[in-house]
Amino acid sequence: MSANPKIALYWCASCGGCEESVVDLAESILDVVGAVDIVLWPVAMDFKRADIEAMADGSIAVALVNGAVRSSEQEEMVHLLRRKSALVVAYGSCAHQGGIPGLANQFSREDLLRTVYEESPSTVNPERTRPALRVVEDGREVTLPELWQVVRPLGAVIDVDYTIPGCPPTAKLLAGALAAILAGQLPPRGAVLAPDVALCDECPRKDSKPVDLAITEFRRPHLVKLDPDRCFLAQGVLCMGPATRSGCEALCIGGWMPCTGCFGPTSRVADQGAKILSSLAANIEPKTDEEIVTMLAGIPDPVGTFYRYGLAASRLRAKIAEREIAGREIAGREPKP
Amino acid sequence: MSRENANEEGDPGHGGPTNGFRARIVAFFCNWCTYTAADLAGVSRLKHSPHFRIIRVMCSGRVDPQFVLEAFARGADGVLIGGCHPGDCHYMEGNYKCLRRFHLLKRVLGDMGIAAERLRLEWISASEGERVKTVVNELVAQVTALGPLGMPGRFADWDLEMKHLEAAVAGAGGGGEAVAAGPEAARGREEAVIHVG
Numbered sequence: 001m002s003a004n005p006k007i008a009l010y011w012c013a014s015c016g017g018c019e020e021s022v023v024d025l026a027e028s029i030l031d032v033v034g035a036v037d038i039v040l041w042p043v044a045m046d047f048k049r050a051d052i053e054a055m056a057d058g059s060i061a062v063a064l065v066n067g068a069v070r071s072s073e074q075e076e077m078v079h080l081l082r083r084k085s086a087l088v089v090a091y092g093s094c095a096h097q098g099g100i101p102g103l104a105n106q107f108s109r110e111d112l113l114r115t116v117y118e119e120s121p122s123t124v125n126p127e128r129t130r131p132a133l134r135v136v137e138d139g140r141e142v143t144l145p146e147l148w149q150v151v152r153p154l155g156a157v158i159d160v161d162y163t164i165p166g167c168p169p170t171a172k173l174l175a176g177a178l179a180a181i182l183a184g185q186l187p188p189r190g191a192v193l194a195p196d197v198a199l200c201d202e203c204p205r206k207d208s209k210p211v212d213l214a215i216t217e218f219r220r221p222h223l224v225k226l227d228p229d230r231c232f233l234a235q236g237v238l239c240m241g242p243a244t245r246s247g248c249e250a251l252c253i254g255g256w257m258p259c260t261g262c263f264g265p266t267s268r269v270a271d272q273g274a275k276i277l278s279s280l281a282a283n284i285e286p287k288t289d290e291e292i293v294t295m296l297a298g299i300p301d302p303v304g305t306f307y308r309y310g311l312a313a314s315r316l317r318a319k320i321a322e323r324e325i326a327g328r329e330i331a332g333r334e335p336k337p
Numbered sequence: 338m339s340r341e342n343a344n345e346e347g348d349p350g351h352g353g354p355t356n357g358f359r360a361r362i363v364a365f366f367c368n369w370c371t372y373t374a375a376d377l378a379g380v381s382r383l384k385h386s387p388h389f390r391i392i393r394v395m396c397s398g399r400v401d402p403q404f405v406l407e408a409f410a411r412g413a414d415g416v417l418i419g420g421c422h423p424g425d426c427h428y429m430e431g432n433y434k435c436l437r438r439f440h441l442l443k444r445v446l447g448d449m450g451i452a453a454e455r456l457r458l459e460w461i462s463a464s465e466g467e468r469v470k471t472v473v474n475e476l477v478a479q480v481t482a483l484g485p486l487g488m489p490g491r492f493a494d495w496d497l498e499m500k501h502l503e504a505a506v507a508g509a510g511g512g513g514e515a516v517a518a519g520p521e522a523a524r525g526r527e528e529a530v531i532h533v534g
Contacts, residue, residue, distance in 0.1 A: 318449075
């Protein structure tokens with residue numbers, strides 16, 4: 001075995017985009033592979049959980065974990081990786097803030113299972129069979145992981161040393177973080193390895209953002225022809241830039257789309273959704289209740305927009321069942337017996 | 338503020354079919370109008386429900402929606418925001434910003450399953466001590482009727498599902514190798530990495 005530092009890559013509730021982003025390193029991935037020993041990478045290499053269990057505690061230099069934690073299996077794996085690794089890095093929006101899977105916190109586990117196994121248009125399941133946690137057949141026992149009631153960011157389950165944000169993180173951020181780790185030049189523990197300023201700071205359109213936005217109408221990007229050089233907010237298009245950390249080099253803006261907030265908030269903000277809500281509402285024109293309500297109707301889904309990547313890490317964490325909506329009980333999160 | 342002996346007429350938080358539930362209201366009052374009105378209510382010896390805690394802010398426009406979420410998350414059953422009447426803001430526009438945030442925040446709360454009646458915004462000028470009494474009593478009655486929101490308890494319930502594993506991990510230390518845990522140990526491990534690198 002070589003003396004290179006050992007690196008583990010693991011995925012929990014995620015789409016696989018973070019795995020792709022490692023390959024985005026392109027040729028420089030060869031330098032990385034030459035400098036480290038990869039001991040776990042389920043998407044690309046054939047190492048098993050038992051291999052990790054056999055390693056000495058703390059012997060993995062860095063574990064890059066992407067994905068939110070929403071099942072008992074994922075929880076076990078991240079605890080295992082925490083024990084075996086000197087550093088755990090939350091990699092990508094889902095590990096950082098819960099990400100897109102965190103939007104499931106708007107529904108109860110029962111809602112999710114019923115939709116997936118009974119009600120979705122492509123499901124044929126007349127017996128309403130659902131996956132069982134434990135099945136014994138011919139004396140052999142089969143078990144499945146349990147789906148948790150709420151989706152959690154990695155930091156809510158184990159101690160996280162560093163975070164690389166993004167959906168997915170850019171190759172530049174990953175390369176920078178790996179170089180810093182291998183050189184031992186790390187910022188204070190707990191840091192998010194991206195600039196601690198809002199995206200507007202590096203936005204190529206920032207010069208066209210007026211001091212007083214005074215938005216009079218919210219417009220959705222697929223319904224209007226937009227000026228490719230002017231601030232999205234100045235055009236009434238909802239952009240998460242003011243409440244989102246920079247470091248992505250304004251990739252979406254460069255692709256003529258507004259920011260959706262994947263880098264999470266800066267260190268001064270606890271709740272990204274509440275912060276963009278605050279900023280947006282302050283910057284609209286109307287002053288009477290009726291005009292305000294009418295204009296705000298131009299934001300059809302505030303939770304899904306403001307908390308697209310951050311619901312699981314938000315202050316309220318998940319929807320509760322205080323009210324019935326549309327005649328059907330929602331998100332009744334059963335307490336564990 | 339929540340005095341045990343403060344029960345008086347017009348305090349709907351006491352008695353009734355509420356099984357002893359006492360609502361906790363967090364009130365953000367602006368320095369120039371509503372806080373002064375609350376002061377006036379006190380000086381005038383107006384009797385009102387004691388089930389609210391005032392946090393004085395310079396302007397209703399200073400009430401970050403994060404404050405409201407934080408209040409609910411830490412156990413408030415209701416939140417009241419008080420500011421100057423439209424046109425009277427000491428800082429010109431602060432109360433309009435508050436009004437717009439209030440409407441959007443109410444939608445977010447509703448979408449998160451929290452009854453919109455738990456959040457209330459009122460314009461109360463410095464001379465309207467009586468109005469403070471009325472609004473506080475109304476909100477306490479409304480929130481008492483809704484019952485406790487209990488976010489901290491809900492969070493704890495959700496996290497029960499992780500407890501057994503945390504306990505198992507904590508107890509797994511006897512495997513021959515020292516299990517490094519906690520920030521101290523983490524720092525030690527971090528140094529080890531640096532040497533390896």
